[in-house]
Amino acid sequence: MNKLHAMQIFARVVDVNSFTKAADTLQVARSVVTRAVQELEEHVGVRLINRTTRKLHLTEEGCQYYESVIRILKAVEESESLHKAGVANPKGTLRIDVQTSIAKCVIVPHLHEFRDLYPGIDLIVGTGDRIVDLIEEGVDCAIRVGTLGDSGMIGKQIGVFQRITVASPAYLERQGIPLSIDDLVNHRVVHYTAGKSPRPPMFDFLTDAGPESVRMMSSIQVNDSDTYVALAKAGFGMIQPARFSVANELRAGNLIEILPQNPVPQKPVSLVYPHREKLAPKLRAFLSWSTALFERSPLVSHSNRVTASWKAGVRPATLLSDVSDERELMVTA
Structure with missing residues (x-):
């Protein structure tokens, strides 16, 4: 079963309140529509639609599932539009904030690579050890060192560094x-x-x-x-x-x-940004580039043995296509 296609069929059936009309508007056989809805019901384990000879009625579970399906389909559509609109050639001004030693030793020596890859992005790079408020200060992304606490920010650990x-x-x-x-x-x-x-x-x-x-x-x-x-x-x-x-x-x-x-316990290095949804192509480009940079940097370790880093109980967030291992966090260190 192509789950996304089945969701599209289910949503159309609900919208037009008819299996036959849904099949006509989607230009598929009525049996395809019926089978798709049946497979969805089998997959979720509950009846979604009560059928009579004249009308269709959504069950309570069907109403809830329909709302979820609409959100998913909308997110897919927005993602496709975003990529078509300019992921291949992102432009605009991007503000980042980087801890001093990370900026000096890891980011700045390779920043020309980012400029060559994305000439349409103008960077404003803030450096320092002060914890900036990303929302209040209009910062798109920060690279932080240390343990991150639980809050509404999105955090992605990209490495750990050895201390001495x-x-x-x-x-x-x-x-x-x-x-x-x-x-x-x-x-x-x-x-x-x-x-x-x-x-x-x-x-x-x-x-x-x-x-x-x-x-x-x-x-x-x-x-x-x-x-x-x-x-x-x-x-x-x-x-x-x-x-x-x-x-x-x-x-x-x-x-x-x-x-x-x-030895001194390692400290995690993390990308932190305000939102998970509707990431601007310029931000997505920097997240992908900096993640790859840290993966190949000899200065940063990628050992799973991180003492006192991610706190237990922090809720994992939904993965993005190219920004994995996200967590909802607040910078506290």
């Missing part, structure tokens, strides 16, 4: 090198905050017993990832940044990894 605990040689010479988590009691950190409700300075680790969060001491707080790294290099304390964001500093010896036996 590091400090400068000067800091370690002054404070000593911690050899275990217990040694952190006398150490300080640079406190990084980006959300509206920042938590106290905490360091996160994976241990044999499971994830462990350690309350740390800090005398300085920042909300920008570049400043976060710069202060660590200057000896203000330890930090737990993305490994890719300090790769050059590690190679140069400006920062040194500590407690490698206790």
